[in-house]
Amino acid sequence: MKDLFYAIQDLFVNVLLTPLDALRALELENWFAANTISWIFIIIGFVAMVYWMKQLKIFNDNNEEDKSVSSHSFL
Secondary structure (H helix, E strand, O other): OHHHHHHHHHHHHHHHOHHHHHHHHHHHHOHHHHOHHHHHHHHHHHHHHHHHHHHHHHHHHOOOOOOOOOOOOOO
16 A cells, blocks of 8 residues: 555656656746746636637627526526
């Protein structure tokens, strides 16, 4: 049973978290390069939000949304 937990530790420390160790070492050399991944995710999130807002505007312009006060019959 003890070997199972050591195997899980070895998997996470030596395999799955290796890219994060590389980013940590890169941050000491170049801050901008280390945060490039964060900026990419921020840009992807912003593009997705703009797309979502455009889709909501399309549905709002077509009056497809039910804007009644009570959304459930029991209210």
